[in-house]
Amino acid sequence: MFYKIFIFESSHKVLKADKVLTENKIKFDVIPTPKEFSSDCGLSIRIKESDAELLKVEAILEKNDLNFKVHNKEMK
């Protein structure tokens, strides 16, 4: 399965993303940041690449002043 991994500046920002995405009924997981990605924070958010709502996610994060980087990752 292919995922988009969203990486943030701090744990506080991940948790804010967690809150606003939940409020917007987006399906996602909070995961430990995969080792291959450089991050300031031990937690990241992953969303299925095939998810139709993926496009909405970036808009929601930007609207809430959350800076992020997106990476691709295959996870079983």
Add this chain to the structure above:
Amino acid sequence: MIAYFDNSTTSFPKPQEVITAISDLLTNYNASPGRSGHQFSVRAAREVFDTREIIAQLFNAPSSDKVIFAANATHALNLAFKGLLKKGDHVIISKMEHNSVLRPLRHLEEQGLIEISLVNCSVEGQINIDELKKSFKPNTKLVATLHGSNVAGTLFPVKEIGEICKRNNVLYLVDAAQSAGFTPIDMQNDNIDLLVFTGHKKMLGPTGIGGLVINGDIKINTTIHGGTGSRSENDLHPDFYPDCLEAGTINTTGIIGLKAGIEYLLKNGIENLKEYQLNLTRFFINQLKGIEDVILYGAVANTDRLPLVTMNIKNIVPSDLAFLLDHDYNIMVRAGLHCSPLAHKTIGTFPQGAVRFGIGCFNTEEEIKYAINALKEIIFKHK
């Protein structure tokens, strides 16, 4: 009857919701918040995040990432003073301040780093605003005052002081140890740059949790460095809030209890609970006024004030009175200087101090009547 009147020191009892929330954490998901990424860790982290959000909302702070958790108000004040002040800075405080403000500043003064000006206060414990206005110097960096006096029960006009500080381009720190959770606080409207609170008094949480809330872009250098769960590959401590001021595993138990305490306040209405406590305070003061040999101190009963009563009985040492109340009547109060020698000098009760009844939202009129009768009996026996 058992009557607990030491709520200005630590509030008791706590709402059942606080006990339930802490018990739920310790029973069901007590992991390190945000450190490990598994479901318990994430759940704990969400609770901590929600608590920062609710605190930012409670004090109308612009950003929840600048809600910094500390062990208590003293710890938070130390973080602020030692992380903010530099050599040559001048600080203005009042003569009602608690040792938690006075001692860290005196320490910095003793090291030759800062100078301090103390603004006089009235015998009722109210700050002299004209003198405050005249205390500013070119190197004044900070004004630090309490919001509510733990000794006199006065509430300082923080909005007015905040405006004066803003006009002088000086930061304003408010020590809200006594007032947070008792009376509404609006950091943005009142020009409060730094707000210090503790969880175990009027916010109805457990001991061991407090914090510092920062309004806007203010750099506070950390005096504690260590693990944060963020930027772990780097030797240097992170520079972003809240991590930069929080090293080591934070007090999740305290934070979750505090959150439940704040939710209790919001559910019941801070203004409603305030009015209830002030009605009891005014009733108590009015009854005491009718008793010969009772000496009352501090704020006038009908002003906007804290729910505490500071008093003495003629010819009885305060510590003896407190012991008699506890031993003979199961009435718990606090006697002495309340960690505030400056304030007791201001109201004229230094060095013997006074007896303080701290009224909380779970005290009742029956308890007040019981205390009044106990005081009358003690006075009668000492005649």
